[in-house]
Amino acid sequence: MSQVEALLRDMAGSGGYFQWLIHQPMGVILLVIVGGGLVFIVGGVLLANNYLTPEELISNTLVGTFKFMFLAQIFTGVLAFIMVEAGNRYANAEAYVDTEIRGLRLLSRVVSHMPLENQTRFGDALKEYAKSVAETEWPMMASGDDSPISRAAFRRMLGVYFSFNPVDVSDRSVVAMGNLAVAMAVEARTNRLNNNVSRELSNFIWLSLLGLVVITAMFNWFFGTRGLRSQVAMGIALGSSILTCVFIVFLLANPFAGDTAIPPTPFLELAG
Amino acid sequence: MVRHQRLSGLTRGRSVLWLNLSLWQTFAVIVGAGVVFNGIGTLLVALFKSNAQLAHGNDPGGNKFGFLEPITGLVTVFVLTMAWIQYNDVVGRIQRETTTLVLLKESAGQFTEPTRSRVLAALAGYVEAVGGPEWRAMAANGHSEVAEQALEALVRTYGAADLRTSRDESLMRFSGPVVRRLNDDRQGRLLATTFELRQPLLVMLGAAVVVTIAFSWVFGYPTMRGKLAMGTLFTSGLMLIVFMVSVLAHPFRGPLAVPNDAYADILWEITHPEGESP
Numbered sequence: 447m448s449q450v451e452a453l454l455r456d457m458a459g460s461g462g463y464f465q466w467l468i469h470q471p472m473g474v475i476l477l478v479i480v481g482g483g484l485v486f487i488v489g490g491v492l493l494a495n496n497y498l499t500p501e502e503l504i505s506n507t508l509v510g511t512f513k514f515m516f517l518a519q520i521f522t523g524v525l526a527f528i529m530v531e532a533g534n535r536y537a538n539a540e541a542y543v544d545t546e547i548r549g550l551r552l553l554s555r556v557v558s559h560m561p562l563e564n565q566t567r568f569g570d571a572l573k574e575y576a577k578s579v580a581e582t583e584w585p586m587m588a589s590g591d592d593s594p595i596s597r598a599a600f601r602r603m604l605g606v607y608f609s610f611n612p613v614d615v616s617d618r619s620v621v622a623m624g625n626l627a628v629a630m631a632v633e634a635r636t637n638r639l640n641n642n643v644s645r646e647l648s649n650f651i652w653l654s655l656l657g658l659v660v661i662t663a664m665f666n667w668f669f670g671t672r673g674l675r676s677q678v679a680m681g682i683a684l685g686s687s688i689l690t691c692v693f694i695v696f697l698l699a700n701p702f703a704g705d706t707a708i709p710p711t712p713f714l715e716l717a718g
Numbered sequence: 719m720v721r722h723q724r725l726s727g728l729t730r731g732r733s734v735l736w737l738n739l740s741l742w743q744t745f746a747v748i749v750g751a752g753v754v755f756n757g758i759g760t761l762l763v764a765l766f767k768s769n770a771q772l773a774h775g776n777d778p779g780g781n782k783f784g785f786l787e788p789i790t791g792l793v794t795v796f797v798l799t800m801a802w803i804q805y806n807d808v809v810g811r812i813q814r815e816t817t818t819l820v821l822l823k824e825s826a827g828q829f830t831e832p833t834r835s836r837v838l839a840a841l842a843g844y845v846e847a848v849g850g851p852e853w854r855a856m857a858a859n860g861h862s863e864v865a866e867q868a869l870e871a872l873v874r875t876y877g878a879a880d881l882r883t884s885r886d887e888s889l890m891r892f893s894g895p896v897v898r899r900l901n902d903d904r905q906g907r908l909l910a911t912t913f914e915l916r917q918p919l920l921v922m923l924g925a926a927v928v929v930t931i932a933f934s935w936v937f938g939y940p941t942m943r944g945k946l947a948m949g950t951l952f953t954s955g956l957m958l959i960v961f962m963v964s965v966l967a968h969p970f971r972g973p974l975a976v977p978n979d980a981y982a983d984i985l986w987e988i989t990h991p992e993g994e995s996p
Contacts, residue, residue, distance in 0.1 A: 524795065657958045
């Protein structure tokens with residue numbers, strides 16, 4: 447067990463057991479998930495037909511379908527639950543990026559009411575931060591990390607904003623509005639970086655989903671029809687629909703990686 | 719990582735044996751126990767009733783009592799959803815509190831001395847208390863007096879701040895509502911950790927799973943190996959859900975315990991203001 451665990455820990459080292467796959471082209475991901483799954487399903491059907499007699503398989507169908515097939519309902523419930531959760535996570539990631547950009551733009555507008563020196567310094571700091579997020583932090587977020595360069599740039603930008611000394615009522619009202627924008631940007635940045643589930647949780651969800659897919663696929667090996675061809679065809683149809691759902695979940699669960707990643711365009715625009 | 723050393727080793731509870739196992743060991747124990755239980759039951763029933771005798775009950779059993787299984791399906795998905803919601807709620811509350819702490823940290827660093835050092839020290843004290851003693855206490859659905867006192871000390875520090883410039887005053891106007899929010903966030907986090915439904919839900923799930931597995935023993939199959947093979951897969955599927963629920967039901971203990979990394983990161987950043995990498 448310890449050797450297996452060590453091997454699995456090594457595989458999980460760079461962001462989860464399945465993290466390497468998301469960096470492949472979408473066609474490769476589809477091929478690995480759906481193609482690999484279908485090979486497993488069809489291979490199992492052929493293997494079961496090699497060891498069990500057709501009569502035995504057909505008899506299993508009669509009892510097995512009404513006795514054990516409710517497992518399919520459980521699987522459907524869990525799959526739907528995971529799909530909704532993955533979709534939600536993807537939508538949240540988009541919303542956090544949008545909120546952060548709105549906060550930064552509002553802050554930039556607020557600063558435009560400050561003295562010219564503050565405006566210039568803040569403008570430079572904002573561009574530096576936006577550039578570092580787009581160029582450095584974005585690739586790192588794919589593995590669930592943040593960039594120390596962006597963190598330092600963000601801190602410098604806030605430092606420039608907070609260095610403004612309000613002297614009259616007008617200045618104070620400007621700062622009050624700016625504070626709201628700061629809170630908005632900090633909250634959105636923290637949420638954007640925290641949106642990734644932890645490595646352990648990611649592995650747990652994927653292993654559980656994979657376990658259920660394997661069990662559901664294997665279950666069908668023990669059912670039989672009069673002809674092997676129709677059994678294989680039905681296995682492929684069922685497997686394709688399940689594995690396509692898994693493929694979609696996989697893409698949605700990785701909002702900052704792969705071909706369907708949310709682009710850093712708003713930050714690039716902000717950086718000019 | 720170096721930055722996690724001061725808060726490391728504090729996230730795991732010690733009271734329940736299986737909660738000290740790794741994710742794989744927990745999986746093996748729970749699914750293995752279910753498979754063994756099913757195998758023993760299937761073989762025991764076969765000792766007393768022949769396959770032909772059992773097969774007589776297939777029609778009435780399947781048609782009359784078959785609705786037991788959709789109920790089990792409903793129970794398992796319901797309990798899994800509840801456990802997931804509760805786990806995510808805890809994670810969400812922690813994220814909210816750490817965001818508030820980041821806001822306080824960033825603004826506190828802009829005060830003039832000596833307010834800057836005092837506020838940052840009080841903030842570090844609170845972060846350390848939450849990531850340390852309170853984390854352990856939350857594993858037992860409790861809270862820490864140390865964290866309570868650290869929060870009070872933080873509020874007192876802000877209240878007694880020596881504001882020397884208009885910038886300090888502006889920062890204080892910014893920080894006041896954030897400190898109030900920190901108090902709310904802590905209360906919210908502590909509330910989320912007391913999940914009173916955990917035991918009843920686990921009992922309900924356990925009962926449903928045991929009854930459903932046992933129900934399959936009294937059905938007749940053409941061959942014993944077919945019955946055992948399909949029963950093993952069926953049991954593994956059910957026990958996989960039990961495994962998922964068992965792990966998610968304890969957010970501060972076990973293999974999926976929520977780590978205190980976010981607090982360790984904030985503490986590192988407070989104590990290393992130069993922005994050096996860990």
